[in-house]
Amino acid sequence: MTLDFTHQTLRQRVVFAPGQAAARVGDEVDRLGAERVMVIVSGSAAEKVTDFTEHFPVALWHREVVMHVPAEVADRAVAAAEVGDIDLIVSVGGGSATGLAKAVALETRIPIIAVPTTFAGSEATNVWGRTENARKRTGTDDAVLPTTVVYDAQLLTDLPHDLAVSSGLNALAHCIDSMWALRADPINAALALEGIRALNRGLPQLGPGDDGLSGLEDTLYGAYLAAVAFASAGSGMHHKIAHVLGGTFGLPHAQTHAILLPHILAFNAPGVPDAEARMAEAFDAETAVEGLRRLREAVGAPSALSEIGFSPGDIPEAVDLSLSAIPESNPQPVTRENLTALLTAATNGVQP
Incomplete structure (x- = not known):
């Protein structure tokens, strides 16, 4: 069989570290030289981030996470990032949290560290989504691909x-x-x-x-x-x-x-x-x-x-x-x- 194809590989750092999410995110914050970190966290993941400030400073906590990334929710998160002079986003949660971080990155080009708490997979793609007037638009842009993904299986032990x-x-x-x-x-x-x-x-x-x-x-x-x-x-x-x-x-x-x-x-x-x-x-x-x-x-x-x-x-x-x-x-x-x-x-x- 003749092989005739073009494959595109996305550039991303992937960390598997059970029980070490906060510390490893802190390492990545230092590596990237970030000073103003915005943490986007879904309600279901709120208790999983209580130790984050022990490892890196958080300039802004953002907790308004909604399924399918409604346009108005995305716009508020973008505005918050701009007002807060944010230079790095850390998303913690499922696909909705990652999706909101991507919506912010799409408009601001701020890099993302993703910490998934489900198996959604959005953290490993350059695909973004936004819902407006009951229609979900999707697209691709390398700016929304998280720079680093930190996988910590212990964060999923309470997943229903x-x-x-x-x-x-x-x-x-x-x-x-x-x-x-x-x-x-x-x-x-x-x-x-x-x-x-x-x-x-x-x-x-x-x-x-x-x-x-x-x-x-x-x-x-x-x-x-x-x-x-x-x-x-x-x-x-x-x-x-x-x-x-x-x-x-x-x-x-x-x-x-x-x-x-x-x-x-x-x-x-x-x-x-x-x-x-x-x-x-x-x-x-x-x-x-x-x-x-x-x-x-x-x-x-x-x-x-x-x-x-x-x-x-x-x-x-x-x-x-x-x-x-x-x-x-x-x-x-x-x-x-x-x-x-x-x-x-x-x-x-x-x-x-």
Whole structure:
């Protein structure tokens, strides 16, 4: 087989340091020579940052973090950074906190250190998002890629199981979309397949019976690989639909991805037999669809969009908006009819 492709690798420093988040962020603050640090922290992560000031000075705490980065919330954070003469942002939380930091960086070019407390993966991409007038816009800009990511598995030990599952499946969606997105290439595939292996190994370990960090560390590792692959390969059918459902209908990000994933995989797998076979091997299953089904059953994944606020009456608008966003390079042709059937099944929880 002739190799003919161009791969773009993003420049980023990655630190895995269980139990050392504050100290390692402090090291990065010193390394970057920052003097005016803004910490963006979500409400769920507020107790995880109480020791930050022991390791570096904080000029501004910013706690207004909202899902899907509404424009007015982003504008207030940008204004706060400018008034505070901030020269470094530290984000602590899930994808919403990272997303808000990116919104500030997009306008101000201030660098970011990201400390994730879910498996969202936004910290490893140069993708930004902003919701305005019930429409979520996304784009890419290297200025929003965090300069450093600090992964501390101990910060995730209290992550509710249902959120951990949905967030981990969101990471898995990054892997699977990377196998056929517009800029898919052999390097992205290698990263994505290793991400599938790590997530398939780590996610079932999460829960009351997991008295160590191995499951969390495997899942964080897989989520990072997934995000790196996704950042290079680009957004495919799965993420285009998910952004419509989140931005227009206000559905929660991680749960939406978790519910959509089996439907998108089953839809596209016949169009990419080689990729499907490699994903099946990564899942240690006969088929990729079977491997994902087994994993979802093992972790108790959510199954119906109707359970998170989406109704059958919303389907026509979602189809209209999604059709114009799904790449023409998608492995299988997407029509109004088959997309309506897919979203109907996902709404009602009918598994493929």
